[in-house]
Amino acid sequence: IGRSVVSFPVIDSTNVQARRLADEGALEGTVVVADQQSAGRGRLGRRWESPFGVNLYCSIILRPDIPVQQAPQLTFLSAVAVAETLNEICNLTAEVKWPNDILVNGAKISGLLNEMSAETEQIHFVILGVGINLNMAADQFPRELNYPVTSVLLATEEKVDRLLFLRTFLQRLDACYAELLTQGFAPVRRRWESLCNVINRQVDVDLGAEVLRGTVVGLDPEGALRLQLENGEIKKILAGDVRPVIT
Numbered sequence: 001i002g003r004s005v006v007s008f009p010v011i012d013s014t015n016v017q018a019r020r021l022a023d024e025g026a027l028e029g030t031v032v033v034a035d036q037q038s039a040g041r042g043r044l045g046r047r048w049e050s051p052f053g054v055n056l057y058c059s060i061i062l063r064p065d066i067p068v069q070q071a072p073q074l075t076f077l078s079a080v081a082v083a084e085t086l087n088e089i090c091n092l093t094a095e096v097k098w099p100n101d102i103l104v105n106g107a108k109i110s111g112l113l114n115e116m117s118a119e120t121e122q123i124h125f126v127i128l129g130v131g132i133n134l135n136m137a138a139d140q141f142p143r144e145l146n147y148p149v150t151s152v153l154l155a156t157e158e159k160v161d162r163l164l165f166l167r168t169f170l171q172r173l174d175a176c177y178a179e180l181l182t183q184g185f186a187p188v189r190r191r192w193e194s195l196c197n198v199i200n201r202q203v204d205v206d207l208g209a210e211v212l213r214g215t216v217v218g219l220d221p222e223g224a225l226r227l228q229l230e231n232g233e234i235k236k237i238l239a240g241d242v243r244p245v246i247t
């Protein structure tokens, strides 16, 4: 990963650009980075605020030989690599929030947006989209967000070198990816679980139509969250908003 890095001062979205390159046959491990995104994309069709020169916006093209149902494992792979890099080089205590956020002090510091091109059982490619708030100042965050946000600068009061961060992150991602391909999901899953903000804790899971209360006991191989309900039953959560129960 990262043998070929394509860098842009401004691009619409590194995910969109990575998809264009992947469609044209770009090799596995190709990385697209930008100083700024004019149409940065978040989950659920939201925007991802992407001001110039302060943060990391990057997308990695992978072509894993794994079943389509296991593609969500790659989200946890990138979450582990982001959180461990923040902890290692910024001296933070980052946590992962299911399914694809990274938190510091309970505030979102990074978001992941993975996209896939696949046909029945066959993955053509996966784009791992990673946005990390590194040197973003308080007044650069959009006002309308309805969840707490932070950056390395806000959390540590120190700037971090974007290139150093990118290099360290890509090395870690590469090592995690090799581990996933050779040893399966278990090692990545264990690392993710040890970084999880609510592991072994009581949570409410908002499914829209109902709210389930239970204890988070881990991840399953398809990336679902395993929730133990109060009657002992294990429920697999595929989508939903997970909030710790404050006691």
Ligand code: BTN
Pocket: 012, 013, 014, 015, 016, 037, 039, 040, 041, 042, 043, 044, 046, 048, 056, 057, 058, 059, 100, 101, 110, 111, 112, 113, 129, 130, 131, 132
């Ligand atoms: C989220 O909603 O939390 C996911 C945000 C993902 C943002 C990153 S920035 C790099 C890549 N390119 C995009 O357009 N989005 C992702």
